[in-house]
Amino acid sequence: MPDTPEGGIAGETTVLIPATEQHLPLLADWFADPAFVRHWGGRPLTREEVSAKYTGRRRPAVVSLLVLREAVPVGYAQYVSTGPREGGIDLVLHPSAQGRGLGPDAARALIRHLHTVLGWDRVTVDPESSNPRAVRAWRKAGFRAVGHPGKPSADGVPAERRGGRVKPCPVPGGRPIRPAPSARLRPMTTQRASTSPFDLSGRVAVVTGAARGIGRSAAVALAAAGADVAGLDIVGEVSPRMDFAPAEPADLEETGRAVRAHGRRWLALRADIRDIAALRAAAERVVQEWGGIDVVLANAGIQAFKPLLEMDDGDWFDQIDNNLTGTANTLRAFGPHLVARGGGRLIVTSSTQGQHGTKWGASYSASKWGIIGLMKSAALDLGQYGITVNAIVPGLIDTALTRHEDRYAQAIADGxxxxxxxxxxxxxxxxxxxxxxxxxxxxxxDPDAVAPAVVYLASDAARMVSGTALSVTGGDSARITA
Known part of the structure; x- marks a missing residue:
């Protein structure tokens, strides 16, 4: 935590200090800059207007603050009391400081100060609908959308996911992805907002292979952390070569019940991850219903065993097509929506068998090794959009994938x-x-032991973690050097 000057408010990486007349030259330059003002809202201001509004002259009604990172000014914030124990805040970063997690950190620090020092029970913000990055930052700081007093949302779409223009991103066919249009962004509010970096309140997560196993455990854990969850599964046979029963619609329904038990929204999606058109349609549906996507766990996978020289084409391609190509399809279908969101988290599921050879399991190991390379390459491609890409590496998990005769026979033969x-x-x-x-x-x-790793990689705590693999193997990783 940085050193805090007297009267300052400290976050993990930022400090907020009272803005005074001595900061007028800096603030005047900022508020005269159209690029800065575009994120604040309004028009460029004169030096006199900045002096009157943003250098402390309106205290005690409005408290003006300068946001510092390592003693260097990076943004401006303010708060105003609107009642005995409530009020509103606003914060804007200089364009050069955006996309580094500084805004959410400063916002959490300010909220914590208002709650714990000033005793506020309610804090409200009203971000510009033309600035989805600001909306995302407030949501990351723990805010939820609310309607105007006495006027709830008529269509049920959360306000923070509405409206505005965003930078077009490349998608198949050349069409930019944009949030659904709306007249105005409604205010957002928090009561005793969470300051935990693991809080996922207000975010939308998509989990593939969600009907059971790691997918179900991850979906429930993400919901417990505050995310709304869309669970995607084929809920049917993927390959006739599997020696275990496929997931059924009832399994996906059970995942949905567990998500809703945490008070979060649930959306069931049925699709085959080998079908990229179906995945793109699923992604569009999530965006249409919930306004955007923040986190994607590409988890769906299958496994079968046969010696390499005894394999036919189906033995090889069924696992490669589903596990590796299906994971790539998932990133390609959902990734553009994270770009449109201003950033997010892509998480893929590999395996310890994607880090060493597997007797009778050449196709599976090759697919899971490939996922590691896919993840690292995607991390290089997507970092510029504020998207992290990481893998979880489970060991032998107690799921349908591992509890059947073919898997027992392979383990015995391997020994x-x-x-x-x-x-x-x-x-x-x-x-x-x-x-x-x-x-x-x-x-x-137990698959529940893997889920916390997913929550971590989905959270702000992992905002600087990208291009790596996080293992949950019961210690098997100690034997792996690759």
Missing amino acids: GGTPTGDVSKDEQTAASSLAAKLPLGVPWI
């Missing part, structure tokens, strides 16, 4: 044994063998 074909016996043998390999002594990891 030099011979499977019996008896599911119950082979399960016990495989469990003993797998547990003996892991430093933490478990054969399978």
Whole structure:
């Protein structure tokens, strides 16, 4: 946390200090700059107007603050009391300081000061509808949309996700993606707003493979952290080569019930990730209904086992097409909407088997190795848009993907044994063998143990984390050097 001058308000990376007449030359330059004023709202101002409004002359009614980063001014903020225990705030960063997480940090620091020092119960902001980046920053600081007093939203669309122009982004067909039009952005408010960097309140997350396993656990954890969740799954057979039952519509419904139990919105989407047109339609539906997308977990995957020289084309391509190409399709379909949002989080699911070879599992390992390369390349491509791209690397997780005879037989053979074909016996043998390999002594990891890693990568706490893999393997990672 930076050093705090007397009378200052400290965040993790920023400090807010009272703005005075000595800051007039700087503020006059800023408010005369159309690029700066565009984010604040209004028109460029004269030096006299800035002096009257933004250098402390309106205290105590309006408190003006300068935002500093390492003692260098990077923005302006103010707050005004509108009642005994409530009021409004505003904050704008200089264009050169945007996209580095400084705005949300300064906003959280100011909110914390108003709540804990001044005793406010309610804080309100009213961002410009033409500035979706500002809307996103306020949402990241913990704000929720509200209607005008006595006038709730007629169409049910959250106000902070409405309106305005955004910078066009490249999408197939050359059409820019824009938020849905609206007349005016309604105010946003927070009561005792969270200052946790892991809070996902007001964000929209999409999870593929959401019907069960890691997908369900991640969807529920994201909802528990405050996100609204759209869960996508094929809920049907992906390949006839799988030795386990596919997810069913009832599984996806159960995920939805668990998400709603946390008071968050849920949207069920049925699509095959190998079909990029279907994914693009799903993405458009999320944006149409909820206004945008902030977080995507590309998690859907399948696994089967067969020695390489015994594989036919389907044994190879079913896993490559679903796991690797399907993950790339997910990033390609949903990524442009994160660009339009002004940034976001893309998370992909790889595997420890994407970091080492797998007996009878060449196709699966190749697909999961490929996902690591895809993730790192996407991180290089998308960083300029404020998008982080990372992978989670689960170990052997206790899901339908791992609890079946083919998987038990592979584990036994990998350890030099011979499977019996008896599911119950082979399960016990495989469990003993797998547990003996892991430093933490478990054969399978509960998918709920992976979900916190997803929440972390989706959060502001990971805003400077991109292009890396986060492992949850029960200690198996200790054996991996790649």
